[in-house]
Amino acid sequence: MDEDKEESEINLTPMLDVVFIMLIFFIVTAVFVREPGVDIERPAAVTAVDPGGGSIFIAVTANNEIWIDRREIDIPGAKSQIERLSSENPEAGIIIQADGQARNEVLIAVMDAAKEAGIADITIAAGD
Known part of the structure; x- marks a missing residue:
C-alpha cells in the first residue's frame, strides 16, 4: 500500500x-522607468514628439533645482x-524635463553634464 502512495505523488x-x-x-529583462521625482510645468510645443524607448529622466524645477532618480x-x-x-x-x-520658469544656464549645465558623461541622445521634454 505504501508503494502505491509513493508512485502516485507528483514531484513539483x-x-x-x-x-x-x-x-x-x-x-532582469524588465525596463524600469526612473522618474525624476518632482512635477514640472513644461512649456508647450507644437512639434513635440515622443522619443520612446528607455530613458533617463532629469527634471529642472522653476527654482532651478535638479532632480535625478527622485533625488x-x-x-x-x-x-x-x-x-x-x-x-x-x-x-x-x-x-x-525643464520647467518653463527654469533658467537656461541650469538647463545648459545639465546638457553639458550629460554630454561629458558620454550621452549623445539628449531630448528636452515639452508639454502637451
Whole structure:
C-alpha cells in the first residue's frame, strides 16, 4: 500500500525551478522607468514628439533645482549620477524635463553634464 502512495505523488520541484528561473528572467529583462521625482510645468510645443524607448529622466524645477532618480542634486554631481544610470542602461538617452520658469544656464549645465558623461541622445521634454 505504501508503494502505491509513493508512485502516485507528483514531484513539483522541477516545476518550481522553472517558475523561479522565469521570474528571475523577467525581473532582469524588465525596463524600469526612473522618474525624476518632482512635477514640472513644461512649456508647450507644437512639434513635440515622443522619443520612446528607455530613458533617463532629469527634471529642472522653476527654482532651478535638479532632480535625478527622485533625488535633488547639484550641477557638479549631475555627471556622476548620469554616468551611474547610463551604466545600468547603456542604451538609454536623456530626457530633460525643464520647467518653463527654469533658467537656461541650469538647463545648459545639465546638457553639458550629460554630454561629458558620454550621452549623445539628449531630448528636452515639452508639454502637451
